[in-house]
Amino acid sequence: MSVEVRVDAGRIARLLRARGGIVERNLRRRTVRVADIAERKAPGTMGSYVSWHIETGPRGLQGVVQCDHPVVRYVLDGTRPHIIRPRRARALRFQMGGRTTFAKYVRHPGTRANPFLQEALREGR
Template structure:
């Protein structure tokens, strides 16, 4: 007695990549979980800029959690101390303790890196 098994890799690949298929659904659940943690960990309004994406990558399905906030790189990497000067006006203005302050130059102390996306990935496993 003999048994022959043939694996149709193309059929398996199509099944795994199917729009409503079980692999895609499970991956979407995992990506959504990581995105929830990322939104909770994100500073300020950055959580509002977090989106998810499921796509076909070179090795199969890929899930991505993406922050599209224009300043996300500065938060993830941190910044060194730097000077801030006005670009379109003669002075900068901002509030400190409820008082409006005007300045021609601000010496920003820099910020520590805050890699909230990596933390969300670890928490969302």
Template sequence: MAEIRIDWGAVDRMLRSPTGMVGRDLRRRADRAAASARRDAPGSMPSQIAGPAIGRRGGELSATITSRHPATVYVVNGTVPHIIRPVSRKALRFNVGGRTVFAKVVNHPGTRPNDFLTKALRTAI
């Protein structure tokens, strides 16, 4: 009768190490989910919602998807109509129809929810 010996250290490394079989599989799935989320994310958001991490003039939300971004909750859940005021400047600056516009206050109409992350995770599975 053959004796089977299990190297529990090797099993532990396989299951817990980022370079082990499970860690590599999780990284592959996370990369697929992030790629899918980048494809499905809205093209751009106003910097007043997105915050400074996306850029003062707004920018591509999809370019920031590598881990959870603070603005993601507003995209996924949507927003109600709200007033936007400048925080660190005297006026807000944004582009409308190719023109640069300045305003002290903006009445934002709100946004519809876009649950692109759940869709991306379903695609990755």
């Protein structure tokens, strides 16, 4: 008596990569975990702009976590010292020490980079 087992590698690979397959479920779980960490690490209200999706790319399925807040690039990369000038008025108006202050310009010291998306990816692995 003999037993023969044939493995169709192509079919196994298609089953694993199929929508809803094992690989996609695992990728979805990991992508959601990274997105949740990014939401928690994002400064201010930026966490509400974090989203995720699964897409088929040139190398197969990919989990994508993104933040589409208008100033996310400045937060991720930081800024150099710069001057802020009014756009539509003759002076800037802001609160400082509980008092209203007016100025023709302000020397901003710049901000440090906050790579919260990269940190979330590292923690989510």
